[in-house]
Amino acid sequence: MTSPSPLQRLRTVLDDAVLNVTGGERPKSAPTLERPKQAAHGDYATNAAMLLPKLVGAAPPMIAERLSVALTEYLGDDLQAIDVAGPGFLNLRLSDAWLARALAQVLEAGDAYGTAGAGDAAEAIHLEFVSNNPTGPVHIGGARGAAFGSALANLLTFHGHRVHREYYVNDHGNQVELFGASLQARARGEEPPEGGYQGDYVTEVASRIPEAATRPVGEVATEGIALMVAAQKASLEAFRTTFDQWFSERSLHAPRGDGNPTHPSGPGAPDATAGADGPADATGPSEVDEAFAVLAEQGRTYERDGALFLSTTELGDDKDRVLVRADGRPTYFASDVAYHHDKRVRGYDRVIDVLGADHHGYVARIEAAFEALGGDRDRIELLITQFVNLFEAGERAKMSKRAGEFVALDDLVADIGVDAARWYLLARSHDTTIDLDLVDAREQAPENPVYYVQYAHARIRSILVRADAGETTAREPDDGSVNASERELVLAVLAWPDEVAEAAARRAPHRIATYALSLARGFAAFYRDCEVLAEGLPADVRARRLDVCSATVAVLASALGILGVDAPERMDREHAEVDAA
């Protein structure tokens, strides 16, 4: 268990003060303790007094006065000033000594600072993301899903949850057959069939399948899918996105057979290659069959016109959905149902599906299916990532490169680099459309936020390295006081655990990017106003400011780590240009 952060301790004190004033009762919503928008309002402001009029039977300013008395007593010398302001806010200003102690606690926590905030509420989470069709390269939509999903996984893990990352491979059904037929057509030097796959990559993949022109089309499809999955895996790894498991849709339809471990990769088990087909000679029901049996038990299915329906309507969907067509073939939805049955039985506390914008129509039916399977609706979340529009100097970017009608993840990475690509895809809320201008993103300059943040990290590292070597600079030392810039920076560092908690709770890794940028700006002000290595600076001042640097760089590294963006030791133009080339 990590020790409480300085801010948590302060919250506890505030809570005590509230209880003191109310005589033991708490307001419905917890009081805020936040940085006020204006510096003149102190280090922290709380709305506590405005939450208590009904409990206390007094007006907010009056309550604020009483809270103020209690806080003054509890905090003693740590409290430099406390004021009642506006409609009942309490503005607190802490002493330099308090700040110094808080900073020491941050350094003591080291790399663990800000982690494990979930505490006892930590969950085992199944996180599915990307899940492109394995019939082509990872495209721009998949890139956003990959950036968002991997960063969300990093964020939730950092916060203390246990996250299982999974990619669902749609290796079953009509599209697979069509892909096989397209591959074979290319191998024969023909055009793909009506509605088939057109991209140049189809020809390329076909050329890597031995005798693709003459073998049974099913085999061609299987090999083609395997090649595409391998290619996607490589693209995603280069994009710093990895999975604990690639789950095969096809496996859901295979007989599981006796003794075949049904759910080998639950939260308690080591990662395994679950989702692989059962033994070749396995018999018995498939997982789809098992899921159907569960639905039937729950009384959620019925037959009509020869087809098997799931009554999702009674669970909030627009209409009931077909599981098995009249001709006996299961629908794609049947796979989805079985897949979620599998996730459920594997025993996670929570299931999160990250889906592309084109899948939002599935939300209602998947939630309904999850509930129909006996799941708790509060335990499944479907997050929809919105579209990415690419621009080139304000013009809509031409979408056709080598992958057909879409831009591939590989093309994006080759163009602007992994760091910029991840940053631009992650800096915005997942549910807003992104207009990404490649000219801006390519810019290897501090005008580009991603490099600005990296530069802040590199600059601090440089200071720390020089300090370790005992270096001083010939600069004029300042008076060594704790000035406004230093204070602001420390307060920003102290906000990190709250930022993580909020971002995790909201499934919002973009908040980490926003925070990182503001922390980098806070450091720039500190760097401008505070000498660190100047010769003639008192040793205690130098030590204190080096501590500020150490704490800041640790938080920046953690933030960039969550985003999957490199935190470099140094930056220089030559390297940047080489990387971009």
Place this chain on the structure above:
RNA sequence: GCCCCCGUAGCUCAGUGGAUAGAGCAGUGGUUUCCUAAACCAUGUGCGCAAGUUCGAUUCUUGCCGGGGGCACCA
């Protein structure tokens, strides 16, 4: 028609039930004997419209307007 997302500064977007709504970019004007100038400073009368809930709404609810997307016994 129904459903989902969005509508905040010139542009791209953060943000919040509360005290004077922010950042980046672009623009303008400055700064370099500088721990990396890949820097810094100054400069901004903006929450689509209308009701409702609230002590207080840009934030929550409803309606409308505008933009994007989705509505298969395809995957």
